Amino acid sequence: MPLHRPLSLRLRLLLAAALVITLHAVGSITMDVRDARLAAHQQQEELGQWVVAGLGDSLANALVVNDLATVQSTVERLFSGRRFLQLAVFDEAGRSIIDLRAKIDNQPDVPGWFIRFLDINEAPSKRMLSAGGVQYGVVVALISPATAVEHAWANIKSAAGFALLAMALFWGAFTLLIEFSMRPLAELSQTVHRIGSGDFTAKAHDRGVPEFGDLVRVINLMTQQLTDLIARTREQAASEIQAGRLKDFHAITTGEQENIDKLSALLEMGLRHFGMDGGAAAAQTTNASIPLLTRGQQAPSDVLALCAKLRPAENQADALALPNLSAADTDGVGALLAAPVAFAGRTYGTVCFWRAQPQDTAFHRVDMEFVNLIGQWMGFSLEQEGSERQLWEEKERLLVTLASIGDAVVATDTAGRITFLNAIAEDLIAVPLQDAKGYRLDEICNLVHEHTRKPIPNPIMDCLEKGHRVELAAHGALVRRDGTECPIEDSAAPIFSLDGQIVGAVMVFRDVTESRCVANQMEHLASHDPLTNLPNRRAFGENLNRVLTGAKCGSNKTHALCFIDLDHFKAVNDTCGHAAGDALLQQVAQLFLENLRGTDVLARLGGDEFGLILAHVSEEQALETAERICTAVRDFNFGWGGRIFKIGASIGLALVEQTAQSTDELIRQADAACYEAKHGGRSRVCPYRAALDQKPADN
Amino acid sequence: MNIFNAPLLFLQRAAQRQLLKPMVFGAGLAFLTAGHATEMSFGVLNQQPPTETAALWNPILTYLKDKTGIEFRLKMGATVQETDAMSARGEFDFLYSNHIFDPEFDAANYRPIAKWGGGPLIGQVVVDSNSPISTLKDLEGKKVAFPSKDAFIAYMVPRSVLKQADVKVETVFSASQQGAAVQLSSGRVAAASINKLFSERYQAEGKGSFRVIYETEPWPNLPVLAHPRIPKPQVDAVKEALLGLPQDPAGKQLLEKLKIKGFASVTDSEYDNTRRVYREKL
Numbered sequence: 001m002p003l004h005r006p007l008s009l010r011l012r013l014l015l016a017a018a019l020v021i022t023l024h025a026v027g028s029i030t031m032d033v034r035d036a037r038l039a040a041h042q043q044q045e046e047l048g049q050w051v052v053a054g055l056g057d058s059l060a061n062a063l064v065v066n067d068l069a070t071v072q073s074t075v076e077r078l079f080s081g082r083r084f085l086q087l088a089v090f091d092e093a094g095r096s097i098i099d100l101r102a103k104i105d106n107q108p109d110v111p112g113w114f115i116r117f118l119d120i121n122e123a124p125s126k127r128m129l130s131a132g133g134v135q136y137g138v139v140v141a142l143i144s145p146a147t148a149v150e151h152a153w154a155n156i157k158s159a160a161g162f163a164l165l166a167m168a169l170f171w172g173a174f175t176l177l178i179e180f181s182m183r184p185l186a187e188l189s190q191t192v193h194r195i196g197s198g199d200f201t202a203k204a205h206d207r208g209v210p211e212f213g214d215l216v217r218v219i220n221l222m223t224q225q226l227t228d229l230i231a232r233t234r235e236q237a238a239s240e241i242q243a244g245r246l247k248d249f250h251a252i253t254t255g256e257q258e259n260i261d262k263l264s265a266l267l268e269m270g271l272r273h274f275g276m277d278g279g280a281a282a283a284q285t286t287n288a289s290i291p292l293l294t295r296g297q298q299a300p301s302d303v304l305a306l307c308a309k310l311r312p313a314e315n316q317a318d319a320l321a322l323p324n325l326s327a328a329d330t331d332g333v334g335a336l337l338a339a340p341v342a343f344a345g346r347t348y349g350t351v352c353f354w355r356a357q358p359q360d361t362a363f364h365r366v367d368m369e370f371v372n373l374i375g376q377w378m379g380f381s382l383e384q385e386g387s388e389r390q391l392w393e394e395k396e397r398l399l400v401t402l403a404s405i406g407d408a409v410v411a412t413d414t415a416g417r418i419t420f421l422n423a424i425a426e427d428l429i430a431v432p433l434q435d436a437k438g439y440r441l442d443e444i445c446n447l448v449h450e451h452t453r454k455p456i457p458n459p460i461m462d463c464l465e466k467g468h469r470v471e472l473a474a475h476g477a478l479v480r481r482d483g484t485e486c487p488i489e490d491s492a493a494p495i496f497s498l499d500g501q502i503v504g505a506v507m508v509f510r511d512v513t514e515s516r517c518v519a520n521q522m523e524h525l526a527s528h529d530p531l532t533n534l535p536n537r538r539a540f541g542e543n544l545n546r547v548l549t550g551a552k553c554g555s556n557k558t559h560a561l562c563f564i565d566l567d568h569f570k571a572v573n574d575t576c577g578h579a580a581g582d583a584l585l586q587q588v589a590q591l592f593l594e595n596l597r598g599t600d601v602l603a604r605l606g607g608d609e610f611g612l613i614l615a616h617v618s619e620e621q622a623l624e625t626a627e628r629i630c631t632a633v634r635d636f637n638f639g640w641g642g643r644i645f646k647i648g649a650s651i652g653l654a655l656v657e658q659t660a661q662s663t664d665e666l667i668r669q670a671d672a673a674c675y676e677a678k679h680g681g682r683s684r685v686c687p688y689r690a691a692l693d694q695k696p697a698d699n
Numbered sequence: 700m701n702i703f704n705a706p707l708l709f710l711q712r713a714a715q716r717q718l719l720k721p722m723v724f725g726a727g728l729a730f731l732t733a734g735h736a737t738e739m740s741f742g743v744l745n746q747q748p749p750t751e752t753a754a755l756w757n758p759i760l761t762y763l764k765d766k767t768g769i770e771f772r773l774k775m776g777a778t779v780q781e782t783d784a785m786s787a788r789g790e791f792d793f794l795y796s797n798h799i800f801d802p803e804f805d806a807a808n809y810r811p812i813a814k815w816g817g818g819p820l821i822g823q824v825v826v827d828s829n830s831p832i833s834t835l836k837d838l839e840g841k842k843v844a845f846p847s848k849d850a851f852i853a854y855m856v857p858r859s860v861l862k863q864a865d866v867k868v869e870t871v872f873s874a875s876q877q878g879a880a881v882q883l884s885s886g887r888v889a890a891a892s893i894n895k896l897f898s899e900r901y902q903a904e905g906k907g908s909f910r911v912i913y914e915t916e917p918w919p920n921l922p923v924l925a926h927p928r929i930p931k932p933q934v935d936a937v938k939e940a941l942l943g944l945p946q947d948p949a950g951k952q953l954l955e956k957l958k959i960k961g962f963a964s965v966t967d968s969e970y971d972n973t974r975r976v977y978r979e980k981l
Contacts, residue, residue: 061748061749065781070777131749131750132754132755132758133758133761134757
């Protein structure tokens, strides 16, 4: 195979374009190089001529008056090693007046090969210095080629840069042109493929260059002719069938007992469909003990035996064709054409066409295809009927299951739109299935956090996005359209098709009102003092820890911790009993709460000790609150058994700042301050000071 | 040229030309020059740049050599002052100058043998053709360019006239006639004092457009002088060749080529007035 065969047309065009562009660029650069070389030579020569011409007049004037000093100074002034290799003046006898030569050879900063390529002639420029026919001398200038070479090199680099830029632009333009030009060809190719795969309705469109137009017309013409040919062939085949090549044949089908009625009906339907309804159809079970079920002419009994012999042919692709049977062997059957009733690898029986007279010629291909087609169609019909029944049974089983389980089930499509609700789900959502169909779950009810009341993500959409099972966030609650709600727990999972595609989702959830209520009660009991219903020491510790953590995390607000110890509580308790003590504690707790904000945390730490956390307060605000509490307790009269008791509150106050070390340290500070208040005269507020650490901390 | 070869060379040239008269004349000249150096210096006053001076005078000197057999070499100083100093020292065998009539050069004792042809020497004070200046009085306090302080017709004479008219100007010396003309053309000075002949040629070449506000009376043109050390036969030969230019075909061709009128005979007394002007400078 020639090497160029694997190359696509696009690649060939691109290669051709690349070749043309490269040749053009090479040609352009070559021309530029040649021009640069000529220019360098010309520059070298012109510079030499210009120098000697410019020097000529002044040097001649000086030589006429024999002013050699002026000659020398003029030459020395002009001479520079960079520009000249030699600058000299000789008198009329050839004697040197001044002869300056460059001491070092200034190599231009260009590659050596370029200098060799330029090959600049270093012949000196001369001018005779004469006046009135008398020669006074000659000036000789040998120009250094460095300047011309560097100039030429710069020109070449610039030209090469432009050439490369032009190459890139041309290449881009060619690529686009080829891409646009090839697009109609690709479309044409797709059309031809469609035609090749049997879609004769495909038409090629004339969108390309004129040559494409011709091709498109030819292909469309071919397609049209092919379509016509196929149509004619079909018509011929139909006409052949219509002509009743098998019209004088009798049809019979065999199969299992359970299918025989269906087979018989299908055969009859098929024959009618193909215009062969002549009462020739018959059906027969494979087991020959049952007499033939005949319609019209009765089939000979040994057709049954023949059909039994055909069993091995059931797996054959083509029909069994026996055009010329011996009457002795077949007991009256002269010609027979049979095919299996089968579909998708499952065989249901046999369909058979027969007649008494044998025929001289082989069966026509169309007849064999027809019998095959009848067999396949009958097999397909039986298969489909079986599948539909299985599906119906499966669906019924599923619906019964869903109706039986105690959880609510919601099924959706891939867009999260509801397609099914079971009875429990209808009750929980309070929307019947027919109203909910086509809506998303969040359009007919809301899912919120039980405590924060913030919406929580729809688990159906969540699992559709993630492609795996998801659980509802903790403390979820379902809010119905009428505003009522119930706590729920749920999960959602996507439904996958056989090929792994998500085709929908199912969400299962249940009402957890009772269990959630019990859990909440248990939690309250564990964190509250049963006497005062205030948070207990453990809950207070957790609150204090949270406040301290917030303070350490950069909050610039201060908080305050107070320890409150009731004064004279023991006297009430000892005098009037524990019941009085309990009543006093309940009343004092209520008194405290009346003087606090809703955000302040008051807890009973044990006995007559209370803890108080004042969040986001300055020291002044904290002292003011503590004093207010102290005053309220002082003014409070506790009555019991006809007696009035005066009590007080000693309050120690510690600030919770960013520098606070730990909750233990804070508690110790508040405790120390409370001790100071108690021992400083009771019924007072004492803020914590470092000096208090010097005192004993016993109560 | 070796002096012993000179007669032989001369005879060879005479034979080539096949001219009897020049040969007889040349034989006599060869005899006369036998005791002297064969190359003589010919000094020319710096009126133009040296190359232009050489372009004018070298063809004349070549012609003289052909006619007299004497090898001439153009010699001049880089400046007028240098040339005058060389004149004073008698370095030139022949000289074309009128500065020699300055009393300070009397010792050199050059003698005129011919004068520049084409009429008398006339000096002009010119201004730019668009200048508002119309009289010498208008030059009061203004810059006026002169070739040099030794230029006779372009400085000595007009200076005397300006002095008599009591007009004081700012003097600008420009090294040569051309230098003074260029100073005026470029607008650096209000007026220039130059030779009439030079002025006409300068304007004819399109280098400037002047208007004359003063013109001197005619003065004898610059002389060609001979140093007294030169033997009379050689002086006469040179004089004859110069005066005979228009009559000689080769000389006529030369004059046409150089666009000059040739030379005219002269007497020493023609320059008495010139000497007087120089003396007045003193």
